Amino acid sequence: MPKYTLTINKTPYTVDVDADTPVLWVLRDSLKLVGTKFGCGIGQCGACTIHLNGNAVRSCTLPVSAVANANMKLTSIEGLSENGDHPVQQAWLEIDVPQCGYCQAGQIMTAAAFLDKNPNPSEEEIKNTMSGNICRCGTYMRINKAVALAAKKL
Ligand code: FES
Ligand code: FES
Numbered sequence: 001m002p003k004y005t006l007t008i009n010k011t012p013y014t015v016d017v018d019a020d021t022p023v024l025w026v027l028r029d030s031l032k033l034v035g036t037k038f039g040c041g042i043g044q045c046g047a048c049t050i051h052l053n054g055n056a057v058r059s060c061t062l063p064v065s066a067v068a069n070a071n072m073k074l075t076s077i078e079g080l081s082e083n084g085d086h087p088v089q090q091a092w093l094e095i096d097v098p099q100c101g102y103c104q105a106g107q108i109m110t111a112a113a114f115l116d117k118n119p120n121p122s123e124e125e126i127k128n129t130m131s132g133n134i135c136r137c138g139t140y141m142r143i144n145k146a147v148a149l150a151a152k153k154l
Contacts, residue, residue: 004068008033009079019065024048026064027076035077035105039134046133049106051075056113077105080112088112091150099137107133111147119154121147 005014006026015030022041027033027050036059039047043061050059053073067074080086088111098104107130114121114129121129126147135143 004064006068008074017064020063022060023062023064024059033076033078037102037105046106046110047103049109051113054116056110077109087153088150091146095142095146097139097142097146099139103135107143115151115154121151
């Protein structure tokens with residue numbers, strides 16, 4: 001199998017996988033970075049959201065061969081902050097957002113990339129952006145509240 005070197009959470013990792021292996025499985029299976037979750041596997045639910053050069057992307061449909069390049073910086077939930085103290089994570093704790101928790105890493109990564117580009121979002125913008133990530137427990141109200149709180153903290 002070919003070898004690919006990826007920069008994840010500021011660290012270079014070399015993995016031995018097929019070219020079309022989704023980054024989600026590189027994170028979870030090869031590197032044991034299991035904070036990123038598998039939901040649908042077809043780019044629909046957002047559970048697998050990570051950042052690629054600061055943009056929220058779905059790692060379940062992102063082939064490893066597309067990001068094995070030193071200019072491509074990947075960030076998973078484990079690398080969002082040093083001590084889990086990113087303003088979005090702080091807001092999540094304050095609002096006590098999660099129920100089962102399964103979708104929440106993806107929600108947080110989506111929110112963090114969104115606020116990075118739009119630090120003063122309207123309620124409508126928050127709702128529109130976050131509605132792309134599915135939460136089977138229906139924590140949407142708390143998610144939207146936490147994103148607004150995080151915007152204030154930033
Ligand atoms: Fe990737 Fe659902 S698991 S979008
Ligand atoms: Fe359970 Fe979102 S908290 S799926």
